[in-house]
Amino acid sequence: GFLTDLNVIQQPYTQGQIANSLTKINDQFQQGTLKPTFQDRWMLDLLAQEYKVRTKEESTEQKLIMQPGIWADQSIHYDAEDTKIYTGIRSQAGVGFAEKLCFYNGIRLDQALVDDPNYAGRKWNGLAAYTEQAYLRYSAPRFELTLGRDFLNWGSGRTGRLLFSDHAQPLDQLKINFNYKALSFTALAVDLDQWELSDSLVAEYRIKKANRFLTSHRLTINLFNTFYIGFTEALVYGGPHSSWELKYHNPLLYYHGELLNHGGYDGNGLLYLDFDCYPWRNWQFYGEILIDDFQLEKSEQVDLEPNQIGMIFGFRHAGIFGWQGSTIGLEYIRIANRTYNSWQEWEKFVHFNKTIGYELGNNFDRWNMIADWWLMNGLQLGLECDIIRKGEGSVLDPWDAPWENFTVAQGYHEAFPYGVIERSTIFTMKLKYHFARTAIIESQISYRNITNFFHIPGKDHQGWSGMIKLHWHWTTDCYY
Numbered sequence: 001g002f003l004t005d006l007n008v009i010q011q012p013y014t015q016g017q018i019a020n021s022l023t024k025i026n027d028q029f030q031q032g033t034l035k036p037t038f039q040d041r042w043m044l045d046l047l048a049q050e051y052k053v054r055t056k057e058e059s060t061e062q063k064l065i066m067q068p069g070i071w072a073d074q075s076i077h078y079d080a081e082d083t084k085i086y087t088g089i090r091s092q093a094g095v096g097f098a099e100k101l102c103f104y105n106g107i108r109l110d111q112a113l114v115d116d117p118n119y120a121g122r123k124w125n126g127l128a129a130y131t132e133q134a135y136l137r138y139s140a141p142r143f144e145l146t147l148g149r150d151f152l153n154w155g156s157g158r159t160g161r162l163l164f165s166d167h168a169q170p171l172d173q174l175k176i177n178f179n180y181k182a183l184s185f186t187a188l189a190v191d192l193d194q195w196e197l198s199d200s201l202v203a204e205y206r207i208k209k210a211n212r213f214l215t216s217h218r219l220t221i222n223l224f225n226t227f228y229i230g231f232t233e234a235l236v237y238g239g240p241h242s243s244w245e246l247k248y249h250n251p252l253l254y255y256h257g258e259l260l261n262h263g264g265y266d267g268n269g270l271l272y273l274d275f276d277c278y279p280w281r282n283w284q285f286y287g288e289i290l291i292d293d294f295q296l297e298k299s300e301q302v303d304l305e306p307n308q309i310g311m312i313f314g315f316r317h318a319g320i321f322g323w324q325g326s327t328i329g330l331e332y333i334r335i336a337n338r339t340y341n342s343w344q345e346w347e348k349f350v351h352f353n354k355t356i357g358y359e360l361g362n363n364f365d366r367w368n369m370i371a372d373w374w375l376m377n378g379l380q381l382g383l384e385c386d387i388i389r390k391g392e393g394s395v396l397d398p399w400d401a402p403w404e405n406f407t408v409a410q411g412y413h414e415a416f417p418y419g420v421i422e423r424s425t426i427f428t429m430k431l432k433y434h435f436a437r438t439a440i441i442e443s444q445i446s447y448r449n450i451t452n453f454f455h456i457p458g459k460d461h462q463g464w465s466g467m468i469k470l471h472w473h474w475t476t477d478c479y480y
Helices: 015-031 038-050 111-115 199-205 255-261
Strands: 064-079 083-097 101-110 129-140 143-150 171-180 183-191 209-223 227-239 267-277 283-293 308-318 326-335 364-376 379-390 422-436 439-451 460-475
Touching: 015 038, 083 111, 101 111, 227 255, 255 267
Parallel strands: none
Antiparallel strands: 064 083, 064 460, 083 101, 101 129, 129 143, 143 171, 171 183, 183 209, 209 227, 227 267, 267 283, 283 308, 308 326, 326 364, 364 379, 379 422, 422 439, 439 460
16 A cells, blocks of 8 residues: 555544645655556546645645535345335535634435434435534644544454444544554544333333443554554443543543442443554555453353454455456454443443444354456456354344353353354455546445345345445535
């Protein structure tokens, strides 16, 4: 990659970060220290147009910029049972001043949300919509503050991220980031959606919903733009009649120690490590480890609870057999049963019925293999193979504790994945054509073979599915 000064394990990037990185790359091109291929040059020029890379003479440091825009998608999805057509529209309204202060609002209107069983908002006349992004951001060379609703996507996984992923609905947050040379420190406070209590808890607490909050702090280190590593701690807390607690938003507090000193019942804490390494030209190795719960001793019955750990490990290699624009990759994902879940139902690591971390939730493992090739400027062919084993249940299911029926002497062990295992093998071919700066057409066709379909023993399912999507966007800059 060329944009090595970006923190690859902490996304999303701001438009300014990408534009500044592209400017540095262009300077290196001019000086002759970097020599891109023809395809690389085409892609970087496209990004430069998209992110409004300017020369020093065109600097907008003292200007007010208003940036309206719109993104539109039209897609057709086909499988053996049904064919559906979806229209999606995203609006953009951004205002920036002196490349330091930014106000942004984006609304998503999408027919696909109507068919999403986990969508928590209102649906009417075949449409659903919500404010996807709405924030104020202040940026300085070593400091950045974000207040409002925005995505979080930390980590290095290719098919998803274990802690914060863009699968979840954007989070209402206060995020503060400090940068100094190779170090970056982030403190995060999030107001999650309220949790609708089960009937028994409604009767106990005499209230229908529980308040929920999330806090996190993170340190990342960039070593020579070739090795990136992050250390993160996160905590979900709350409950009926609970309110925001200042102690949990102290960016220097060790959450796990605080929980232990109060009996370990005040929240659901998670530890997370991620890394991304580029040891040689055209090679990438990466990984993530998430610890939700880990038992060091076996002295009490509660210690029989199985460890709740998630992991991602993978690699990518570019320029296969000297073919410019080609990439292969392999990734393994494994998340143990009950990870992201909690015995206190309001402490589940979810937001608006979706896991904040990896999309498939827990109790599964997955092998994912890809091969991509840019056949020509703007035209990419992709092949993908997925092998997935998924156990029963989900993060949204009630907590269970079968080890409570065993003594320490007896011990407790459960198979992985747990329960009736649904086994899926999926082969996919993809084609993407970037035929204009503002337009892309994507298509894919897949064949899947599933045993124990929906965890029903002996029930199999095979079939083809396909998708074609046209994506178009338009933005403009207005200066004042």
